[in-house]
Amino acid sequence: MSNESPREPGRPQDDAPRRSGSQRRKVTERIAINCTPAQKAAIKEKADATGLSPSAICLSTLLDTPLPARRRPSVNDQAMATYLAANARLSDVVRASLAELGKVNSNVNQIAHMLNADTAPQRIINLIETTIQEHRDAQAKHQDVLNDLYELRTLAMDALGYEH
Numbered sequence: 001m002s003n004e005s006p007r008e009p010g011r012p013q014d015d016a017p018r019r020s021g022s023q024r025r026k027v028t029e030r031i032a033i034n035c036t037p038a039q040k041a042a043i044k045e046k047a048d049a050t051g052l053s054p055s056a057i058c059l060s061t062l063l064d065t066p067l068p069a070r071r072r073p074s075v076n077d078q079a080m081a082t083y084l085a086a087n088a089r090l091s092d093v094v095r096a097s098l099a100e101l102g103k104v105n106s107n108v109n110q111i112a113h114m115l116n117a118d119t120a121p122q123r124i125i126n127l128i129e130t131t132i133q134e135h136r137d138a139q140a141k142h143q144d145v146l147n148d149l150y151e152l153r154t155l156a157m158d159a160l161g162y163e164h
Contacts, residue, residue, distance in 0.1 A: 079159035090148050097145055100138040107131040
């Protein structure tokens, strides 16, 4: 009798490759094929173009069955480059917008300090008017940033193939 403990059902052996839950339930056999580097590249290219795995394409072809539904979206490289560039620009704009908010907050603190120090009313009024205008300007910039975020989302969706 063997000293090895029996393998628990549903658990892969230690030397077996880990598989997803779906693969453990459905795929129990493996066939390897030999091919040239050029053939392998062609298979991978076709897999990338269809958004399917090389195994799914080979099984579909060999068993004369329809291709399964695409599992992963294909990425449009040019659209993704546009998205990443827009993302970098927007990051800079958000940083500048936050700096503008910091200035407005500083002005509000100055107004509170002046009120507590009995500063001349006209000076306080001037600072309040300036702060209100800076707040309106910052609000307009924030609206522009939000519009850019919506556009950035559209670029991402286009790059991933979800919108055309």
